[in-house]
Amino acid sequence: MIKPEAVAAGHSGKIIDLILSNGFTIVALKYTRLSHEEAGTFYAVHKERPFYGELVEYMAGGPIIAAILEKSNAVEDFRKLIGATDPADAAEGTIRKQFAESKAKNAVHGSDSDENASIEGAFFFSTREQH
Ligand code: ADP
Numbered sequence: 173m174i175k176p177e178a179v180a181a182g183h184s185g186k187i188i189d190l191i192l193s194n195g196f197t198i199v200a201l202k203y204t205r206l207s208h209e210e211a212g213t214f215y216a217v218h219k220e221r222p223f224y225g226e227l228v229e230y231m232a233g234g235p236i237i238a239a240i241l242e243k244s245n246a247v248e249d250f251r252k253l254i255g256a257t258d259p260a261d262a263a264e265g266t267i268r269k270q271f272a273e274s275k276a277k278n279a280v281h282g283s284d285s286d287e288n289a290s291i292e293g294a295f296f297f298s299t300r301e302q303h
């Protein structure tokens with residue numbers, strides 16, 4: 173997912189270009205917006221964390237771009253490409269290093285396991301939208 177502040181700042185094209193040039197292919201792609209309820213569901217694993225309310229507000233605060241990406245070792249390689257959660261800790265050349273505003277507003281989301289990638293992909297896309 174390209175998060176609301178990165179979409180609003182006009183970084184979407186550059187971020188998608190980095191994703192493609194790093195060997196990922198697009199299986200599904202959508203410009204959309206999460207309701208508060210949907211953002212709460214998407215981030216339900218963080219329900220008990222102190223930043224949950226702030227995270228839901230932020231993620232419902234503007235349009236996002238959702239994608240399903242394909243590559244061998246995709247989850248691990250994508251997390252390497254996006255960099256650490258906090259851009260202050262993210263390696264040079266990573267998407268978060270280049271485009272994140274802060275630990276909270278960090279430009280992109282990446283799934284943390286193959287299982288969650290399937291769940292999150294199905295959250296946004298019907299099978300008809302995946303190619
Ligand atoms: P990641 O997105 O790197 O997998 P997490 O799963 O730990 O990171 O957190 C989910 C999202 O919640 C982060 O990408 C960020 O937007 C937000 N977040 C994480 N930690 C904090 C924090 N301490 N304060 C505010 N927002 C946070």
Ligand code: MG
Nearest residue numbers: 281282283284
């Ligand atoms: Mg996470």
